[in-house]
Amino acid sequence: MTASTKPGVPEMEAIAARHAHLLRSSSKKGLKPMLIGGGVVFYLVFSWWFFSIGHVLANANWGIAGTYLADWVSYEIRPEIGIAPDGTMAVSYQRNSPLGKNPNPQWIMLDKQEVTRTVEALSATTPAQKPKASSSFNFMAPNAALGAGGTTEQAATTTRTEQVVTRAVVTYDRATRIEIANKLVTATHAGESLTMKVDGADRVTAQTPLPRWATQKRPGEKVTLSFGFTGWAEIEGDEVSIRNRFFGWANFLFDTNSPYFGKSYGEVASLVLSGDRIEPTRSNLSLAWDNILYNAEWQHLDVWTKMLQTIVMAFVGTLFASFIAFPLCFLAARNITPSRLTNQLVKRSFDFLRSVDMFIWALFFTRAFGPGPLAGISAIFFTDTGTLGKLYSEALENIDDKQREGVKSVGAAPIAVQRFGVLPQVLPVFASQALYFWESNTRSATIIGAVGAGGIGLKLWEAMRTNSDWENVAYMVLLILMVVFVFDSISNACRSRLMGGKSH
Structure with a gap:
């Protein structure tokens, strides 16, 4: 605005007088953001109090959470050291030990010696009269027993020589070890030591004050030692249970029954490429692949089949x-x-189908058809029919009528009007939404599989129920993430090509 056209001071004052409400700052406008901010703060404080979030966080057992997460990426070796009343010991391992049938880990050092034991054995002697059923006792000697056929059995003593463990040292790492000898258990961790006396029966007595990593509910009961990620142990009167944790997934390729078990990657490669046949009927490569697929601990073939079921x-x-x-x-x-009337009937049908959650539909069809993929397919079909029908109808209601009117103006039949005036506008949208739901349902099929609808979800739930196979759970979760990532990328690329945009 030039100086000649610029309004003078009297004119500015006149404009200000006529439109004073425009020039005056509104107190209500400044108060509104304050009220919104105060409401948000009040809601957060109320939620914190109502759900007792502070109390929950303060009393949460973070140690258990850490151990639970560690179970996903590690495995445990669980030797059990039994202690006899005379102080001698015997070491045993879990039935499906990751170390195989003859475990001999380097981190367990055992001192052994041969001892001669005297044991009682029953020997049959002369026949004796079987007492009547109504008799409350018999007149045989206290050390005699009635054998089959009416013979008496008398106790006889025999001697035998056997090898026993007299001292055991379990080394978790440089800072953690447990030594057992002469019915004394000495645990060392983080520079502290704890000595406990066991009686070979049912009583544990701490000889030194319990450190922070040791707990005992009542005097004489078992003592639990927690060493963090390294592992833990339980000390009882007649047994020491060791739980030594190692990072990684044990026997992921070959289980303990495979001839390749315990061999290095180089040894396996040498056998597969140039070694003599382990089984005369097939090659070493075929045998290795069969051992991987039918790995008893990881069940790769079954997991992959269930994952394919979920995708289908x-x-x-x-x-x-x-x-x-x-x-x-x-x-x-x-x-x-x-x-x-037709609009409302169809729309209400869509509302009914999508208002019932896919999880509920899965429960219903599992009961109707039994466990299996058919129940999962039906649950996805019912839910997505309602959702896609609603989305498709809304897309149709928002089309540009000019294109449809143009096709009508040339005298096209009603079917041709829909084909050339409507479909070109909505078909890319329909396809894009269907692709998105396909990618999303790959995740949803995992959840509904857990209730019996088949697929990887059921396999995942079975592994979680054991509360011990968390490394198998991690394996299946990673497999699901990989599949979802791949299908998400494919879906995004297809939608971008359909909509004419760039993929992200």
């Missing part, structure tokens, strides 16, 4: 839902089907 379940359910929702959405769109 998501694809078939989404495909059928798209096929059914496609024609129904034209009946639900007001601008395509003028009948209000």
